[in-house]
Structures are given as C-alpha cells and as structure tokens.
Amino acid sequence: MKLIKDVVIIGAGAAGMMCAIEAGKRGRSVLLLDHATKLAEKIRISGGGRCNFTNLYTHPENFLSDNPHFCRSALARFKPQDFVSLLKKHDILYHEKKLGQLFCNDSSQQIINLLQKECNAVNVAWQLSSRVERIDRVNISGEGDSHDQQFILRTDRNTITAKSLVIATGGLSIPQIGASAFGYRVAEQFNISVTSLHPALVALTFRPEDLTHYAEMSGISIDAVISCNGASFHENILFTHRGLSGPAILQISSYWSPGDAIHINLLPQYAITDILSEYKHSAILLTNLLARYLPKRFVDTWSQVMLQTELNPMKPMKQYSDNELNGIVEHLQNWKITPSGTVGYRKAEVTRGGINTRELSSKTMETSKVPGLYFIGEVIDVTGHLGGFNFQWAWSSGYAAGQYV
Ligand code: FAD
Incomplete structure (x- = not known):
C-alpha cells in the first residue's frame, strides 16, 4: 500500500503530537507514526501519573545544551501560558505544586486525550505499532533543486511519501516503554552530528x-x-x-x-x-x-x-x-x-545531549543540511531541569516545527 502525505512525524509523544496539531491547523495532511501500541506513554507515566506538564517560570536558563541560546526562540513563541490555555479549553483542572510546577488535578491521561482530540480535529492520521525499516530521500523532478526532494519511508506495513519528515522519537530513557535510538540513527544516516549522550535526571x-x-x-x-x-x-x-x-x-x-x-x-x-x-x-x-x-x-x-x-x-x-x-x-x-x-537509562527521566543544535534552525527545527528534515523534542541537545521544563520544550519545539513543515 502507498500513502502520500505532506508531513510524516515519527514519534507520537509530546513533541510529535504538538507538531501534528499545528501542521494540521495549517491544512497539511499529517501522518503520526509510532512503533508503540499506545501513544505518548511517557506522558502517561509522568509526574507520578499527574503529568507536570509545564513550569510557569520557564526561562532558557532552565535548559542545558552545548548551545544554551538555541532554545530561546521556540520558548518565546510557545509559552507555558499557551499550553495552559489548551487545558482551559478542554476543562482540565490543574494546580501548582511548588516552584511554578503545574500538574493535572486528576490524571496525565487527560493531557493525552487533549492532544489526541486536537489531532483528530485537524484530521491527523495515525499509524501505531508500525516500524520504519528504511528512509530514502529522492528527487522527484530529476533536477538538482533540493525543494523537489521528498522522503520515501518503507515501513513494515506500507510505503509513505512526504515532503517533510519530522523526527520526534525522544531520548533513550525508559526503553521498557518504547524509547529507542532511532532519532540518532536517522541523524547518522544524513550526516547530522549528535552530541554525547548521558542519562540525566537520574539517581x-x-x-x-x-x-x-x-x-x-x-x-x-x-x-x-x-x-x-x-x-x-x-x-x-x-x-x-x-x-x-x-x-x-x-x-x-x-x-x-x-x-x-x-x-x-x-x-x-x-x-x-x-x-x-x-x-x-x-x-x-x-x-x-x-x-x-x-x-x-x-x-x-x-x-x-x-x-x-x-x-x-x-x-x-x-x-x-x-x-x-x-x-x-x-x-x-x-x-x-x-x-x-x-542508575542508567532504565530509570533516568531524560537523555542529556542529542542532535547538535548547530545543525538546526532555532526558528523552525529544520536541519540545514537536509531541507525538509526536522528534529523536535528530547531527541535534540536541549535538556530541561526537573519541574515541567522538558514537556515545555516538547510543546515549544513541536509548535515551532508545526508552523513550517
Ligand atoms: P517522547 O515523549 O519520549 O516520545 C517519543 C515517541 O517516539 C514515543 O511515543 C516512542 O514510542 C516513539 N518512538 C521511539 N522510537 C521509535 C521508533 N524507532 N519508531 C517509531 N516510534 C518511536 N517531563 C516533564 O516536563 N514533566 C514531568 O512530569 C516528567 N515526568 C517524567 C517521568 C518519567 C518517568 C520520565 C521517564 C520522563 C518524565 N519527563 C517529564 C520527561 C518527558 O517525559 C520527556 O522529556 C518528554 O516526553 C519528551 O517528549 P518527546 O515527544 O520528545 O519524546
């Protein structure tokens, strides 16, 4: 079976779903693909089951990166209050626990439902339990113009063609629920550098x-x-x-x-x-x-x-x-x-390091070497402090890419 989409996002987690919503709002046809049977498992287990979904006092200083200024632009364009507005729209009650950390009153599943509803409202298509076996980038016009390039993904189920490919596969922590090195392997395939990786927010x-x-x-x-x-x-x-x-x-x-x-x-x-x-x-x-x-x-x-x-x-x-x-x-x-x-990746909350931010536009998250290829969320070398900052980075970077894919 062959599918043609404007945008394929690999990784239906926090960043991937936010990007899908924004791209869908712009009328793009979007497919969200994930190898897990359930979407956004990390949101489900986060914050002790109540998801510390943002931090009111988010500043660039709350993030580690080889390039500390990279996160500024995306954080300025999608702020904690923007995500809070989404919760209000969906009547989800939340509270501040301490130090600006916002949690759901009830359950983190409410955040997953919110994102899923927003995706469905803009006709995002889903392909769960699916494995990407190969990615190729081909020229459709036969001429050298990079804007005529598109991605062909061969999965265990179908072949998908798309102009934009977004990698939102997160970091290496908690492999038990689906974390993989997929994003770093895609970077390697396209000669995009990755900074050294370490378990972080870890005992x-x-x-x-x-x-x-x-x-x-x-x-x-x-x-x-x-x-x-x-x-x-x-x-x-x-x-x-x-x-x-x-x-x-x-x-x-x-x-x-x-x-x-x-x-x-x-x-x-x-x-x-x-x-x-x-x-x-x-x-x-x-x-x-x-x-x-x-x-x-x-x-x-x-x-x-x-x-x-x-x-x-x-x-x-x-x-x-x-x-x-x-x-x-x-x-x-x-x-x-x-x-x-x-105690390692099996227990760490996040991975420090990732896609070298010098390879990406801080405005769009697109790689400069490979037009049409984007990285968002934790897979990038941007790591938040404990306290809701990592989800805020997922929302902000997903939002940024969603405006351009
Ligand atoms: P993820 O949410 O990890 O999503 C990546 C998606 O990609 C997953 O659905 C995965 O199945 C999929 N994927 C991976 N490999 C492949 C592949 N090969 N093919 C297809 N799909 C693939 N942060 C906070 O801000 N607040 C918290 O309260 C909080 N609590 C946490 C609690 C725990 C126990 C853990 C582990 C993390 C917590 N974090 C928290 C960190 C936060 O969950 C992550 O930083 C955030 O989920 C990253 O979002 P992401 O979309 O980049 O990646």
Missing part, C-alpha cells in the same frame, strides 16, 4: 566503599544544597539502597560526569558554626545536638562512619577543640562524595 550510585557506610541510611530524606560543576540546587536528597536520589540529586545528575565529586550541604538552613559555638562549653553530646537538626537515624549512622576517622562525634561538646568543630562543620556543610555512576 546516582555509591562506590562500594561508600555503600557499606551509607546503605543503612536508605529511606532517609534531608533538605540539602547540592553543587557540582558550577550548578547548585536546594531541594531534598533521598538515601537509597544503591546511592542517592530525590529532586536535588536528579537535578545535579544533569551536570555530573563520571569522576566528578558532588558537594552536599546537609544543613543549609542553619548557621551550624554559630550553633556549635553556642554549645561549646556544654556537656551535651555532639550527636544529641545534631539530632535536633538532622534525622536521628542519619546522625546514628553518620556517627559510626565518623568514628572511623580522626573525628569522634560521640563526645560531650565541651571536649572538642575549635579545629575539631571546624572539621565537623566541613563534613556536614561540604560533604564531598564521588558517585560511581548513575
């Missing part, structure tokens, strides 16, 4: 020697400031049976590279030096004093670790020298730890 693992010390802390959550490579985040960290997780760790993982130490301030909201000075002549045990500011289970395990160093944390406060107290402060406010790695 970090302890080295074996640290695991023996800290595994007992599994389940403890502490408000902390984490720093690495010039970035810093103040949120919770969570000790796990393999290492560290929680929002602050997920955020810093995007800045972390193997071998880097992370710095953790476990008492960011207290002037701990002043507190220790105040009790300097007291008989209270240091551990009992610290347990007023940190979880008791943390202090107990931490004390056992400290006993193996030159600093004994079990003494009455009055027995410490100034030097020792400074050492304690350093351990608690500038704890340096070098993770062994991350």
Whole structure:
C-alpha cells in the first residue's frame, strides 16, 4: 500500500503530537507514526501519573545544551501560558505544586486525550505499532533543486511519501516503554552530528566503599544544597539502597560526569558554626545536638562512619577543640562524595545531549543540511531541569516545527 502525505512525524509523544496539531491547523495532511501500541506513554507515566506538564517560570536558563541560546526562540513563541490555555479549553483542572510546577488535578491521561482530540480535529492520521525499516530521500523532478526532494519511508506495513519528515522519537530513557535510538540513527544516516549522550535526571550510585557506610541510611530524606560543576540546587536528597536520589540529586545528575565529586550541604538552613559555638562549653553530646537538626537515624549512622576517622562525634561538646568543630562543620556543610555512576537509562527521566543544535534552525527545527528534515523534542541537545521544563520544550519545539513543515 502507498500513502502520500505532506508531513510524516515519527514519534507520537509530546513533541510529535504538538507538531501534528499545528501542521494540521495549517491544512497539511499529517501522518503520526509510532512503533508503540499506545501513544505518548511517557506522558502517561509522568509526574507520578499527574503529568507536570509545564513550569510557569520557564526561562532558557532552565535548559542545558552545548548551545544554551538555541532554545530561546521556540520558548518565546510557545509559552507555558499557551499550553495552559489548551487545558482551559478542554476543562482540565490543574494546580501548582511548588516552584511554578503545574500538574493535572486528576490524571496525565487527560493531557493525552487533549492532544489526541486536537489531532483528530485537524484530521491527523495515525499509524501505531508500525516500524520504519528504511528512509530514502529522492528527487522527484530529476533536477538538482533540493525543494523537489521528498522522503520515501518503507515501513513494515506500507510505503509513505512526504515532503517533510519530522523526527520526534525522544531520548533513550525508559526503553521498557518504547524509547529507542532511532532519532540518532536517522541523524547518522544524513550526516547530522549528535552530541554525547548521558542519562540525566537520574539517581546516582555509591562506590562500594561508600555503600557499606551509607546503605543503612536508605529511606532517609534531608533538605540539602547540592553543587557540582558550577550548578547548585536546594531541594531534598533521598538515601537509597544503591546511592542517592530525590529532586536535588536528579537535578545535579544533569551536570555530573563520571569522576566528578558532588558537594552536599546537609544543613543549609542553619548557621551550624554559630550553633556549635553556642554549645561549646556544654556537656551535651555532639550527636544529641545534631539530632535536633538532622534525622536521628542519619546522625546514628553518620556517627559510626565518623568514628572511623580522626573525628569522634560521640563526645560531650565541651571536649572538642575549635579545629575539631571546624572539621565537623566541613563534613556536614561540604560533604564531598564521588558517585560511581548513575542508575542508567532504565530509570533516568531524560537523555542529556542529542542532535547538535548547530545543525538546526532555532526558528523552525529544520536541519540545514537536509531541507525538509526536522528534529523536535528530547531527541535534540536541549535538556530541561526537573519541574515541567522538558514537556515545555516538547510543546515549544513541536509548535515551532508545526508552523513550517
Ligand atoms: P517522547 O515523549 O519520549 O516520545 C517519543 C515517541 O517516539 C514515543 O511515543 C516512542 O514510542 C516513539 N518512538 C521511539 N522510537 C521509535 C521508533 N524507532 N519508531 C517509531 N516510534 C518511536 N517531563 C516533564 O516536563 N514533566 C514531568 O512530569 C516528567 N515526568 C517524567 C517521568 C518519567 C518517568 C520520565 C521517564 C520522563 C518524565 N519527563 C517529564 C520527561 C518527558 O517525559 C520527556 O522529556 C518528554 O516526553 C519528551 O517528549 P518527546 O515527544 O520528545 O519524546
């Protein structure tokens, strides 16, 4: 069977559906193709089932990229408020959880339904559970003009011809629900460069020697400031049976590279030096004093670790020298730890790196080398912080391409 369309979008996720809606509104005939049986599985599982669909305080500074200015234009043309208007149009209730993060009141399925309805309203065609086996770019006029080129896709089901091809296949995270390296392979086929790829927004693992010390802390959550490579985040960290997780760790993982130490301030909201000075002549045990500011289970395990160093944390406060107290402060406010790695793509929320933005127009997402070929969403080297920014990038980049395909 042969199909002729104006636009084929591979990947029926957040970015692909937004692009399809916008292209459809412009009267383009659009086919959305996905190898999964269900569309937008990542939206479904996002935000703990309630989809943190945008962030009210979205700024270019919330994104990592080799080219930090690339995201500006698309973010300026489709803003968080534009997506909120869509929710209002569909009577979907939402709330701000914290720090501008907007979530559905009910379920992330509402966002999928919204996008599907908008696609259907502009006659987008669907082809799910379908595999693209081959992509060719051919000249239909027989002359050298690149505007006479079109794409021929051979799938397990049919042959599709289209003037515009949009790759919206996302990153490598959560292969269990359909993530694949397809987008990067298409880039390779057309000689388009890809920056190095890493799991991001991901938990970090302890080295074996640290695991023996800290595994007992599994389940403890502490408000902390984490720093690495010039970035810093103040949120919770969570000790796990393999290492560290929680929002602050997920955020810093995007800045972390193997071998880097992370710095953790476990008492960011207290002037701990002043507190220790105040009790300097007291008989209270240091551990009992610290347990007023940190979880008791943390202090107990931490004390056992400290006993193996030159600093004994079990003494009455009055027995410490100034030097020792400074050492304690350093351990608690500038704890340096070098993770062994991350828990990998099976658990990561996103992939850092992707299609080199220098290959793309920031206005249209079209590649300069191959007119008619577009990349949108997470497959591009634009990675958002935790908090709704990655969906906002999917909407904004999908919208941008949708105006031009
Ligand atoms: P995707 O949504 O990943 O869509 C890609 C589509 O391409 C999929 O449907 C896939 O099946 C399809 N595809 C892949 N390979 C092929 C192939 N070979 N052939 C055909 N189709 C293919 N971000 C937020 O902003 N807020 C959140 O609350 C949030 N929560 C998250 C929770 C989890 C557990 C995870 C994993 C991610 C979360 N994210 C969140 C990140 C967000 O889901 C992604 O950044 C976003 O979905 C990227 O959109 P996309 O359209 O580029 O790619």
